[in-house]
Amino acid sequence: MIWAKEETLSRNEIEEIQLSRLQEVVRRIYEKVPAYRKKMDQQGIKPDHVKSLSDLKNMPFTTKQDLRDNYPFGLFTVSKKELVRIHASSGTTGKPTVVGYTRNDMKIWTECVSRIAAMGGTTDDDVAQICFGYGMFTGALGLHYGLENIGASVCPTSSGNTQKQIMYMKDFGTTLLVATPSYALHIGEVARQMGFDPAKDLKVKIGLFGGEGMTEAMRQEMYKLWGQDMKVTQNYGMSELIGPGVSGECLELCGMHINEDHFIAEIIDPETEEVLPPGEKGELVISCITKEALPLIRYRTRDITRLMYEPCKCGRTTVRMENLSGRSDDMLIIRGVNVFPSQIEEVLLKVPEIGAHYEIIVDRKDHLDTMEIKVELADESLLDSYAKLGELEHRIKSKIRVILGIDASIKLVAPRSLKRFEGKARRVTDLRTNML
Amino acid sequence: MIKQLSVFVQNEVGSLAGVTSILKENNINLKAIASFDTPEFAILRIVVDQPDKAKILLAENGYAVKITEAVAVELEDVPGTLNGMLTVIAEANLGINYIYSIVIRHKKAPLIIVNTDNLEKTVTVLRENGYLVADQEDL
Numbered sequence: 001m002i003w004a005k006e007e008t009l010s011r012n013e014i015e016e017i018q019l020s021r022l023q024e025v026v027r028r029i030y031e032k033v034p035a036y037r038k039k040m041d042q043q044g045i046k047p048d049h050v051k052s053l054s055d056l057k058n059m060p061f062t063t064k065q066d067l068r069d070n071y072p073f074g075l076f077t078v079s080k081k082e083l084v085r086i087h088a089s090s091g092t093t094g095k096p097t098v099v100g101y102t103r104n105d106m107k108i109w110t111e112c113v114s115r116i117a118a119m120g121g122t123t124d125d126d127v128a129q130i131c132f133g134y135g136m137f138t139g140a141l142g143l144h145y146g147l148e149n150i151g152a153s154v155c156p157t158s159s160g161n162t163q164k165q166i167m168y169m170k171d172f173g174t175t176l177l178v179a180t181p182s183y184a185l186h187i188g189e190v191a192r193q194m195g196f197d198p199a200k201d202l203k204v205k206i207g208l209f210g211g212e213g214m215t216e217a218m219r220q221e222m223y224k225l226w227g228q229d230m231k232v233t234q235n236y237g238m239s240e241l242i243g244p245g246v247s248g249e250c251l252e253l254c255g256m257h258i259n260e261d262h263f264i265a266e267i268i269d270p271e272t273e274e275v276l277p278p279g280e281k282g283e284l285v286i287s288c289i290t291k292e293a294l295p296l297i298r299y300r301t302r303d304i305t306r307l308m309y310e311p312c313k314c315g316r317t318t319v320r321m322e323n324l325s326g327r328s329d330d331m332l333i334i335r336g337v338n339v340f341p342s343q344i345e346e347v348l349l350k351v352p353e354i355g356a357h358y359e360i361i362v363d364r365k366d367h368l369d370t371m372e373i374k375v376e377l378a379d380e381s382l383l384d385s386y387a388k389l390g391e392l393e394h395r396i397k398s399k400i401r402v403i404l405g406i407d408a409s410i411k412l413v414a415p416r417s418l419k420r421f422e423g424k425a426r427r428v429t430d431l432r433t434n435m436l
Numbered sequence: 437m438i439k440q441l442s443v444f445v446q447n448e449v450g451s452l453a454g455v456t457s458i459l460k461e462n463n464i465n466l467k468a469i470a471s472f473d474t475p476e477f478a479i480l481r482i483v484v485d486q487p488d489k490a491k492i493l494l495a496e497n498g499y500a501v502k503i504t505e506a507v508a509v510e511l512e513d514v515p516g517t518l519n520g521m522l523t524v525i526a527e528a529n530l531g532i533n534y535i536y537s538i539v540i541r542h543k544k545a546p547l548i549i550v551n552t553d554n555l556e557k558t559v560t561v562l563r564e565n566g567y568l569v570a571d572q573e574d575l
């Protein structure tokens with residue numbers, strides 16, 4: 001079902017709402033956020049220069065670096081007292097990216113997620129199991145509130161302990177699964193190993209997947225594991241923008257509908273930073289036009305996609321973004337966690353026993369992401385014993401775990417054995433491309 | 437004591453031959469070699485007639501190499517000698533990390549190389565019990 005009337009407005013109506021909200025938010029950030037005022041002044045833009053939606057292209061971009069530079073609350077337009085929720089996500093340096101919500105922001109967030117869950121087939125009859133990790137990441141609690149708002153019975157099982165997840169699924173009669181697509185496949189496999197046929201013995205009929213992109217191959221595998229009649233959709237968001245709730249697939253499976261009364265989407269050429277015409281592929285740039293605490297304007301998502309403005313067969317008129325086809329930076333998503341190779345590099349450079357060169361190999365085994373880091377041994381004094389070399393591997397592994405929250409396998413290799421690059425180093429090999 | 441080279445090698449086809457061919461090309465005589473079954477990488481222990489030259493050459497060829505001292509014990513070819521030596525070490529409360537041997541010596545008895553956490557003490561107790569501990573020149 002279509003959750004809100006805002007999803008079926010005419011283009012003129014949508015754009016009218018967008019313009020008035022954009023003008024209001026630009027005025028607000030100019031007044032309240034010194035960092036925005038400085039950027040706008042440098043580009044010679046005043047709030048009343050925004051007379052039409054096409055004037056948005058003259059506004060400065062916001063990047064993840066801006067959030068870091070203004071850590072933790074520097075880009076907020078409200079005082080800390082007005083916040084009712086704070087979340088954070090990992091950053092490339094030690095400092096995470098901090099986001100906050102006022103009471104009204106929580107309402108917007110919940111509404112946006114409810115729309116997307118409804119698009120994916122959710123009703124108040126569903127028993128929803130949320131297998132995203134709870135905590136500082138926005139994914140779990142975002143879906144949690146949105147699904148509760150629809151009236152589904154929400155089970156916050158969080159991630160991990162897969163056998164127990166399956167026990168709950170069976171005993172509670174779970175009908176809806178929230179997870180990263182790779183974890184959903186893993187759960188399905190484990191259920192099979194436990195002697196269940198997920199398609200017959202479990203009642204899961206809706207999958208709302210996110211946290212990482214889902215390839216068409218993964219979707220096909222999902223049908224095979226969970227049943228051909230499963231409603232398999234993915235949704236998109238990032239904590240900087242709101243969390244989940246920016247966009248999601250409807251059951252027509254022809255791209256993700258963007259909640260356009262809350263977010264304005266543009267596509268730019270990531271090199272020239274020029275706005276590209278509708279339908280062309282480039283980097284997605286999103287402006288938050290209704291949020292109170294942290295309304296980022298022209299946020300560089302680094303995700304590559306295209307926008308489709310034609311009305312959808314489902315009845316919604318909101319613009320659709322094509323399923324992601326890569327990123328304009330080198331961010332990796334490993335087990336749903338954002339990982340920048342620079343974070344790993346920073347850890348490695350502080351280990352004196354190894355050289356400066358490294359290689360990261362990301363793969364997927366049994367539907368779980370794996371990461372191997374090859375480093376060159378530089379300190380010959382460790383050759384006394386295997387124990388010393390083992391201790392070194394162990395130490396690097398635990399440092400990586402502290403920074404990223406995920407396990408990597410560390411492989412020591414001989415000095416000068418890793419590839420050297422003359423130009424831009426290509427240190428990351430992602431073997432998951434087009435994989436299940 | 438004698439000098440032993442510890443070389444880091446990856447478990448790949450030809451990795452040992454890579455080391456030995458560098459030694460051969462430079463007329464360095466390989467006296468003993470030991471490596472163990474490990475999944476990822478190995479520490480190769482070798483004894484050669486010119487350890488310092490071998491270290492430089494291997495390092496130049498991209499190997500991580502370390503020279504360490506090693507205890508080499510001459511063993512007569514009679515039953516029970518190896519057991520006798522190991523008992524002496526055990527009774528001195530020294531744990532053995534690894535052990536290998538030099539078999540090819542011109543008309544001399546083979547040498548057993550033992551590594552413990554305390555090499556000095558190992559030499560002392562072996563000599564006290566009448567064992568012949570070799571020096572680099574004895575090779």
Ligand SMILES: [Zn+2]
Nearest residue numbers: 250252312314
């Ligand atoms: Zn649709």
